[in-house]
Amino acid sequence: MGGIIDGCPSGITVDMDFVQQELNRRRPGQSALTTSRDEGDRVEFLSGIYQGKTTGAPIGFTVKNENQNSADYEDIKDLYRPSHADYTYQTKYGIRDPRGGGRSSARETVSRCVAGAIAKIALHQKNIGIQAFASQVGNIRLDKSYHDYDLNLTESNIVRCPDPVKAAEMEALIHKVKAEGDSVGGVVSCVIRGVPAGIGEPVFGKLHAVLGAAMLSIPAAKGFDYGDGFDAPLYTGSEHNDLFFNDNGIISARTNYSGGIQGGISNGQDIHFRVAFKAVATLLRDQLTVDRQGNETTIKAKGRHDPCVVPRAVPIVEAMAAITVLDFILITNLYRPAIN
C-alpha cells in the first residue's frame, strides 16, 4: 500500500511518531474485537519531506504489509464474495487482482490515515481539532448530544465510545456476533472544532457535500448526515432554526441544528456529522454465491477478520475530515505559503 499526498503546504513539521500512531489506530489486531492480523504497518516516506519538514512537493510513501499471505486469496480468486466489489470490478475492468491490498480492500484506508495525520498536524497549527467516536453498534446507540459526553474518554475503550456503559454493551455485542461467525455495523459521529467561518464553496462545492463525499468514499459507508440530519424532518422550522444573537460583540447562535454549516459554508460553530457503516461483508461462515462462470457454490472466509469496522473507522473518519477541511482552508487562503 502507498500513495502520493499532493497539495500539502510547505514548512509543516511532520512528527513521525504521531503519523505512526494514527496509522496504528487504524490497524487491525489492536484487540480481541478486531482481527489480530499484525499487519506490521510501517510508513516510509519517499519524497516531499526534507529535514523533517514538508517541502511543498508531493509526499510519496509506502506502507509495507509484511504479513500478507497471497495464498489466502488463491482459493477465492474466481468466486464473487457477496456484497463485496468482486463482481462489479470484474464486470467493469474485465480483469481483477484477487490479492489483498487492491483498491476495493479496506487496506486502502492505510493511505487515508497517513495523509490524515499530516493534515491533522497542519490543522492543529490553526487550532482546529477533530474528534470522532462510535455512537452506535448494532442497535446500541448513544442517546444524547455529543455535548453531553466527555469525548476524551473515546480512546479509553476498544470500541472508541465515550460512554463507558454503552461501550461495554457494544463490546459484548461484537463478541456475540463474532462467536457466531457473523458481523455487525454501526455509526461513527464526528465533531470538528475551531473551523473559522467562511470555509466551503457555494452550490456544488458545499462543505457538507464534499465532507459527505469524503465519508461515503470510506469502505462500508452507507450514509452521511450533518447537524440534525435525518432527524431534521421531525422538527418544524420554528423548532430547529438557529437564532442569531449578539454574544458580547460576536454574532453567534444559541443552537446548532445546522451542524456548523449554513448554505454550504462554515459559520464558526462546531461542525458535526454522522457516518453509517454496514456490517462487514466477509463472514466466517458459509454463504451462498457463484463463481465467475456462474456456478453456484458456497464461500467461507478463512483467517481472522473484523466482526465490526466501527472502532477502526473512527480514525479513518477523522482522517478524511482533516483532509477535507485542510483542502478548503487552503483554497480559502487561510494558509499562506512562504511568499512575500
Next chain:
Amino acid sequence: MGGIIDGCPSGITVDMDFVQQELNRRRPGQSALTTSRDEGDRVEFLSGIYQGKTTGAPIGFTVKNENQNSADYEDIKDLYRPSHADYTYQTKYGIRDPRGGGRSSARETVSRCVAGAIAKIALHQKNIGIQAFASQVGNIRLDKSYHDYDLNLTESNIVRCPDPVKAAEMEALIHKVKAEGDSVGGVVSCVIRGVPAGIGEPVFGKLHAVLGAAMLSIPAAKGFDYGDGFDAPLYTGSEHNDLFFNDNGIISARTNYSGGIQGGISNGQDIHFRVAFKAVATLLRDQLTVDRQGNETTIKAKGRHDPCVVPRAVPIVEAMAAITVLDFILITNLYRPAIN
C-alpha cells in the same frame, strides 16, 4: 437565473415541452401546498442546440424570473435570516447580494432542472429511468420498500407520495404548519432503474459518494444514504449480505441491501437512495436575529413561501440523479459520439 451545461453529447433531440414540463414540476405555486408565486419560469436556450439537437457545444440558457420583486429584499438586506446563508456569505465574501436569485437561493435549482431534463432525455435512450417520491413529511413516513408501491401514482397528488393515504396525511400536516406560519421537512426517496453494471469509479469517485455529494448540494438537504443506509447497523452481515445466484444464466442477487452499488460501482440492480431535507428556514412569523452590525432584532418573512420543500424537491432529486448517472456513463464510454 441561468447557466451553462457543459459536456452534453451531441445529437440529443431536445424536447422543449419536456424541458419546460420538468421546470414546471419544480416551480412554486403549483398548489396550495407550495408558494403561489407564479415565477413564470420560461427557459430560453442561447447556444448548443441547432435545429432541435445538441451540437456538443455548451448549452447556455436563461430562465427569466418575471415576477421577482427586488423590493421584497430591501427590508432584509442587512438582517441575517436564521439558518440561511446570509451570515456565512457576508463573512466569506465581505459583500452580499440580498436580491433573490443568488447562489444560496432555492431558485438556483431552476438550472438543475433544465440540465436534468436534458440528461433524462439522454438516459431514456439508454433505457435508464429515474423516479423520486416523497417518503416522509414531518413524522409521517412510508413504512414499506419502494417495491411495495406503485410509483406511477407519485404525480397523482400534490405532495408526490405514491401512497394516497399517506399523501393525504402529509398534505394535512403541511396545511397545519402553514397555518401556523411554520414549516416542516421530510425525506425524498429515489430509484434509478436500468443502469448497467460497471458505472462508478473506485476509492474517491464511488458512484454513491458522487451521488451523495450531488444530493447534499441541493438547498436544505441534511443527509443522504443508499441501500439500507442508516438502517444498515441494525442488521448483521448474514442478514443483509446480498447473495449471488445464477438467474437463468445471469448473475444476480436475491436481495438488494447494497442499493445497486458495490465497492462504489453499479452492479446492474436498482440504485436506490434517500435524501433528508430540513424544514424551510423562512417563516411567516417573528424570529429573533441580529443585523450586520450585531443589533438584536426580529425578522418575519413577507409574501408567500413554501412551508415544505419536499414536493418540489422530488424533481430536483431526479435532476441531480440524472446528471450524475449520465456523467458516469459518459466517462465509462457507453455513450459514443459521432467518431468512426
Next chain:
Amino acid sequence: MGGIIDGCPSGITVDMDFVQQELNRRRPGQSALTTSRDEGDRVEFLSGIYQGKTTGAPIGFTVKNENQNSADYEDIKDLYRPSHADYTYQTKYGIRDPRGGGRSSARETVSRCVAGAIAKIALHQKNIGIQAFASQVGNIRLDKSYHDYDLNLTESNIVRCPDPVKAAEMEALIHKVKAEGDSVGGVVSCVIRGVPAGIGEPVFGKLHAVLGAAMLSIPAAKGFDYGDGFDAPLYTGSEHNDLFFNDNGIISARTNYSGGIQGGISNGQDIHFRVAFKAVATLLRDQLTVDRQGNETTIKAKGRHDPCVVPRAVPIVEAMAAITVLDFILITNLYRPAIN
C-alpha cells in the same frame, strides 16, 4: 456570445467603461485594416456584480451581436472551408452549427476580453501590468528587444506596433494582401511586469506551460515561446544563463533570457513571450474545397473579413495573460478574500 467567469474574487470594482473599452479593442471594424462589420458588442452582466462590485459569485454575461446575418452562413453550411474547423467539428460531433458565433468562430474571443478586462482590474490592484504589441506581420518584424521600444506607442497606430516606421510597413503590407483578397499572419509579443516571485507550479503546472496553453487556445495561434524561446538553441549556456547578483540587497539577475520564469515559477523579473498567428483562413477569393458529400467545388467568402488578425490579437493575448496570471496568484494566496 456570452459566458460565465468563475473564480473571480469578491470586492473587485468593475469599471464598466474599461470593460467596454477592452471589448472595443478586440472589435473588428476599428479601421480600414480590419473588417468594418460593426458588431455592436455591448456587454451585459447577468450575475456576480452587485452595486458595481464583484460578489464572488460567477459573473454571467452576454454580448449581443446585433449585426450578425445568419443568411451569410446559409450558402456555406455544407461546405468545408479550407483550414477552418468545419470538417473536424462535423467529424467529431456528427452535427455542426454553421452560424457564426460558435465555438470555432473568432467571435468567441469576445468572452476572453470580458474576463480579461476584469482580471486586469484585479491585477492592477497588485501593480501588475500587461502590455502586448504586434512584433511581426508577414516578413516585417521588430529586430530589437522590447526594452528598446516605448510600448506606450503601441496603441498609437492601427497595427498596434510600438515602432512607428515598422508599423507603417506592416500597415502597407496588410493593405496589399487585402487588395489581393488574401490574408497574412504575424507575431504578437507580450510583457508582464510586476509579477512577484513564486507564481507557478512545478512539473505539470509550470507558469510558462499554462501561459502557453492559454495562448495556443486563441484562434489561429500556431506557436508560443518565452524568454529567448526558439532563439535559445543559438546560444551556449555560458552566453544565456542569467547570472544572479546582489542588487543593493535584492537578489536579481543582469539578463533575463529566462523570460522571468525559472523551473516554471516566476522569479520577479519581467515575464515576456511571443505568440505566432497564421494568416486568416477566410479569403475573399476562390479556393478549392469539397462539400459534406465529398463533391469538389470552390468557395469564396462574402462580406468583410479581417486580412490580418494581429492587431486584434493584441488585446486577446493580453486578456489571456491576465486571466492566467490572476489564476496563479489566487491559488498562490496573494489575493485574500474577506475572511478574518
Next chain:
Amino acid sequence: MGGIIDGCPSGITVDMDFVQQELNRRRPGQSALTTSRDEGDRVEFLSGIYQGKTTGAPIGFTVKNENQNSADYEDIKDLYRPSHADYTYQTKYGIRDPRGGGRSSARETVSRCVAGAIAKIALHQKNIGIQAFASQVGNIRLDKSYHDYDLNLTESNIVRCPDPVKAAEMEALIHKVKAEGDSVGGVVSCVIRGVPAGIGEPVFGKLHAVLGAAMLSIPAAKGFDYGDGFDAPLYTGSEHNDLFFNDNGIISARTNYSGGIQGGISNGQDIHFRVAFKAVATLLRDQLTVDRQGNETTIKAKGRHDPCVVPRAVPIVEAMAAITVLDFILITNLYRPAIN
C-alpha cells in the same frame, strides 16, 4: 524517483522489456555526448498490473537511483545556480531540498518515460505511432520537411537525427562545447501518425494547446509550435491554406500546414510539431552567482553533466506526446473498457 499513472485502461499487456528500453533511451551515459553517470534506472511496478496486464487501477512505480551521491549536492545547497529553479523554489516554498531527484531536476523525466512507454503500447494497438528526432542543435538545423527524411535512421546515431551528415555536425558541435565546459540547446521535432479525426476539445482543450502545455512542461523547454508554426507569418492565406479534395472517396487535403489539427481537433493527417530547448544551465566552468544570504560568489558544477539535452529529450517528447494523445482518445471514447 517514482510516481503513479492514473487513468490507464485495463487489459493492456505491459511489455516490461519495452518499458525498460524506453527508460534507457532517456538515460544519461548512453554515449560520450551525454553524461556517463550510470543512473542504473530499473523500474519496479508496485500496483496496477496483474499477471502482466493493467487492471485499471493506478500504476504505482519506483525507479531507484542507485548511483546518486547526495554529497554532490552538499556544496551547493545554499547557492542559487544560474538559470536553475533554486531561487524560485526557495522563494515560493521557503524551504528547498537540494538533493537531486526533486521536482525541478531533469531526473523527474524518468517518470514521464515510464508512463509514456505504457501509453505507446496502448496507442500501438490503435495503430498510432509517434516518432521524434533532433532537428536542430545550436545553429545546425535540418532544412527540409520530415517527409524528406527516413525517420527510421533516427536511432542510428547518438544525437538522434535522421540526417547522418547533419548528425555528425551536431555531434561535433556538442563535443566542442563540452570541451569548453559549456552547453548548447536545440530543437526536437515530432510526428504522430494514425490519429483519427475528431480528437481534441474546442476552446480551452484544443489538442495543440494541451500538447503544447505537455511539451513546455519538459525541463529546459522554451517554445512550442505546430504545423508551420513560427514560419506561418511568412505565408499568405492563399499560400498555406490546406485545400480539401476528394481522394478516392475520402476527404483529404494536399498540404498539411495545419499540422493535422484544425480548430483544435485532429483531422486525420499527420500531427507534427517542434519543441525548442535551451542549453543546459549546469556548466563545468565558473559562473557568477549569489548564495541564499545574497553574498556574491562563483559556482562550478562537479561530476559529469549533459552538454546538450536534445538527444535525451527525443524520447521524453515522444512520451509526453503519447500520454497526451492517449488521454484525448480515452475521453473521446475510442478506447472501450470491458463493459457490455
